[in-house]
Amino acid sequence: MHSMNDPASVLSGMMSFDSISLYEQPKPRFIFKMPRVVPDQKSKFESDELFRRLSRESEVRYTGYRDRPQEERVVRFQNACREGHTEIAFAATGTNLQLVFAAPTNGYMPDKECDFDKEPGKVHIKAGFIMNGVCVRWRGWIDVERLDGVGCLEYNEERAAQEDALLREQIERYNQRLREFEDKQRGYRQERQDHQDLELRMSNNLHGHHGHHGVSSRCHGPPRGERRMT
Helix, strand or coil: CCCCCCHHHHHHHHHHHHHHHCCCCCCCCCCCCCCCCCCCHHHHHHHCHHHHHHCCCEEEEECCCCCCCHHHHHHHHHHHHHHCEEEEEECCCCCEEEEECCCCCCCCCCCCCEECCCCCCEEEEEEEEEECCEEEEEEEEEECCCCEEEEEEEECHHHHHHHHHHHHHHHHHHHHHHHHHHHHHHHHHHHHHHHHHHHHHHHHHHHHHHHHHHHHHHCCCCCCCCCCCC
16 A cells, blocks of 8 residues: 555656546537538439429419418418518429518519519519528419419529538538547647656656665665674
8 A cells, every 4th residue: 555655656646637637638519510402402403303393383372371261361462472471382292382582662673573563463473492402493473362373493503502602611611620629639649648658757767766775775784783603
C-alpha cells in the first residue's frame, strides 16, 4: 500500500485525474439539417411514377370547406385566391396540395400567378413549391362557380437551380465543420498520447531512483560492534 507521503503515489493519482478531466475528447456540437431537395431533381421528376402521373393535365377540385354550402364555398374560394392561397386535389390520385402564390394586383403584370381576367368564369393559377425533394410548379385553372378545373405539375427549372446551389453550399459547410472537428479530435488524441508518455517517463524515473537507493544500502558493511569472524 502506497503512503500518502510517497511522491510516486501522489503523482500517479494526480496524472490519472488530469488525463480524464483535461484530455477528454469533445463531443460534436453540430447537426446536419435535412436537405430541402434531392441531389438530382430533374431525374427524379422524370422517373418517379407519382410525378409522371401528376405532370399530365387532369381534373382538379377545390377541397376547402367541404361541409359548407356551395354558395359559401364559392365566396371563400375566391377570397382565398385574392389573398394568395387555396387548397386543391387531383381527382384521379387524391393528391392534396396547399397552393401559395402572389395575390392578384390591380396593376398590369405580364405573368400573373393568380389571374381572374385571363378567361371569364375561371381563375388561372401558378404556384411553385417543393414536393418530395423536387422543385415543381402547379399550373392550371379552376371554375370560380363549379370549383373544379384542370391542372398539372411542371418541373421548376429556375427554382431547382437555386435550391441546388443552396444544397451544395450546405454540404460544403457541413464537410468543412466535419474536417475541423476531425482535426480537433486528432489534436486531442495527440495531446493525450504525449501526456501519457510523459506520465510513464516520470513514473519510471521515480521508481528507478528509489530502487538505486535500496541496492546501495545493502552494500554497506556490518553494523558497528559486530565482531567479524576470522
